[in-house]
Amino acid sequence: MFNLGKKRREAPSQNPSLVRRALVWCSATLAGFCVVTAIGSFAIGYERATEVQDDVLKEVVGILSRDVVQQKYKDRIKELTTGGFYGPGSKFGTSIEASDQAALTMDDDTFEDSYELDDDHHSAMVNAGETVLVRLLHKRGRAVGVTFNQSYTDGAHTVNIFNEPHRIYLRTLKDGTHVAAGQRLKERNNAILASALTSAAPILILAPVMLLVLLFALWRALKPLQKFEDEVNARKGDDLTPLETAGIPREVQAMVQAVNRLLSRVSDLRRREARFVADAAHELRTPMTVLNLQVERLSDMDLTPEVRDKVEELKRALERATNMISQMLALKRAQAQEEAVVGQHKANCLQTVTGVLEDLYWVAQQKNIALDVEGFDSAGFETVDVQLRSDDVATLV
Numbered sequence: 001m002f003n004l005g006k007k008r009r010e011a012p013s014q015n016p017s018l019v020r021r022a023l024v025w026c027s028a029t030l031a032g033f034c035v036v037t038a039i040g041s042f043a044i045g046y047e048r049a050t051e052v053q054d055d056v057l058k059e060v061v062g063i064l065s066r067d068v069v070q071q072k073y074k075d076r077i078k079e080l081t082t083g084g085f086y087g088p089g090s091k092f093g094t095s096i097e098a099s100d101q102a103a104l105t106m107d108d109d110t111f112e113d114s115y116e117l118d119d120d121h122h123s124a125m126v127n128a129g130e131t132v133l134v135r136l137l138h139k140r141g142r143a144v145g146v147t148f149n150q151s152y153t154d155g156a157h158t159v160n161i162f163n164e165p166h167r168i169y170l171r172t173l174k175d176g177t178h179v180a181a182g183q184r185l186k187e188r189n190n191a192i193l194a195s196a197l198t199s200a201a202p203i204l205i206l207a208p209v210m211l212l213v214l215l216f217a218l219w220r221a222l223k224p225l226q227k228f229e230d231e232v233n234a235r236k237g238d239d240l241t242p243l244e245t246a247g248i249p250r251e252v253q254a255m256v257q258a259v260n261r262l263l264s265r266v267s268d269l270r271r272r273e274a275r276f277v278a279d280a281a282h283e284l285r286t287p288m289t290v291l292n293l294q295v296e297r298l299s300d301m302d303l304t305p306e307v308r309d310k311v312e313e314l315k316r317a318l319e320r321a322t323n324m325i326s327q328m329l330a331l332k333r334a335q336a337q338e339e340a341v342v343g344q345h346k347a348n349c350l351q352t353v354t355g356v357l358e359d360l361y362w363v364a365q366q367k368n369i370a371l372d373v374e375g376f377d378s379a380g381f382e383t384v385d386v387q388l389r390s391d392d393v394a395t396l397v
Contacts, residue, residue, distance in 0.1 A: 026214055034207040038200040045199030049192040053183070054156045057137075057169035060181040062108070064135060065171055068179060069103040069115050117154070117172045124154040124172045126180075134161065134168060134180040138187055146180075158185060224248050228256070240267040281328040288322050330395040347390040350382045356397045 117124040165185035242260040
C-alpha cells in the first residue's frame with residue numbers, strides 16, 4: 001500500500017499494490033496520449049510552419065513586384081484620373097476603380113488584377129535556360145542571377161542555387177517580368193523544425209507534471225484506504241466490532257460491509273463455541289462429582305495396599321480433571337462477558353493474590369511446598385487494579 005511519511009510495507013511480488021497498478025496503467029495511457037498528441041502537434045506545426053515560410057516568400061515577392069511596378073510605371077502612375085486607372089482606352093484594357101494611390105499602396109486584389117498574371121495563364125512560368133534575378137532572404141536582400149535548367153510555373157519550388165538547395169517563389173507580371181525571392185533550404189528547415197518543436201514542446205513538458213498530479217491524486221483518493229488499513233492493524237485479536245465506514249470511498253464500502261458481515265459471523269461463532277464449551281464443562285461436573293463420591297467410598301473400604309495406591313492415583317486424576325473443568329468454566333465465562341459488563345468490575349491485585357495465598361498456605365505446608373510472590377515490594381503495587389471479577393483473577397492466580 002502506498003503511503004507518505006510512513007515506512008513502506010513490503011508487499012508480495014505476486015500481489016502488486018493498487019496504487020502501483022493504477023499508476024502503471026495511467027502512466028502508460030498518459031504516455032501514449034502525450035506521444036500521439038505530440039506527434040500530431042509536431043506534424044500540424046511542421047505543416048503550418050512550411051506554409052508560413054512559403055507565405056513569407058510570397059509576401060516578399062509581392063513587395064518586390066510592387067517595387068518593380070512602381071519603378072517601371074512611376075511616370076505614368078501620375079496619370080490617375082477619376083475615369084479609371086490610366087483612363088479609358090488604356091492599353092491595360094479593363095478600367096479599375098479610381099484611386100489616388102501609387103502601386104506601393106494599392107489594394108492587393110487591385111494590384112494582382114492589374115499587374116500580375118493568373119497562375120493558370122500559359123505565360124505564368126519561367127522557361128528552361130531563362131535567367132531570373134532572385135532576391136535572397138539570408139543575404140540581406142542580395143540579388144543573384146539564376147539560370148534555370150528546367151521550366152517552373154509561378155509558385156513555390158525547390159531549386160539548386162550555387163549547388164545549395166533553396167526554396168524560391170516565382171511570380172510573373174503582365175509585362176513578362178519575373179519576380180522571385182529565395183531562401184536557403186537548410187535555414188528554412190531549421191526555422192520550420194523549431195516552430196514544430198515549439199508546438200509539441202508544451203505537451204512534452206506537461207507530461208511529467210501531469211504524472212505528478214496523477215500520483216498526488218491517487219494518493220489523495222486512496223488515503224481513506226490507508227486510514228482503514230491502520231485501523232484494522234491497530235485492532236486487538238479479540239475485537240470483532242464492525243469497522244467504521246465513514247470516509248471510506250463508495251467503491252470500497254461494499255468490501256468493508258462484507259468484512260463486517262464476516263466479523264459478525266465470526267463473533268456469533270465464537271459465542272456459540274463459548275456456550276458449547278461452557279455447557280459441556282458444566283455437564284461434565286455432574287459425572288465427575290459422582291466419580292469423586294464413588295472413589296471416596298471406595299477408599300473407605302478395606303483394600304490391599306496395591307489397590308489403595310491405585311485408588312489414590314485415581315483420586316488425584318479426578319481432582320485434576322475437576323480442577324481443569326472449573327478453570328474451563330471460569331475462562332469461558334470471562335470470554336463471554338461484554339466489555340461494558342467487564343468494565344463495571346474492578347479487582348485489587350494485592351487483595352486478590354493475598355486471599356489466594358491464604359487459602360493455599362496450609363495445603364502447601366502439608367505438602368512441603370514453599371510459596372513466594374514477587375513484586376509485592378514494588379512501589380504502588382497495593383493500588384494496582386484490573387478490570388475483571390475478583391473470582392476470575394483468583395482463578396488465574
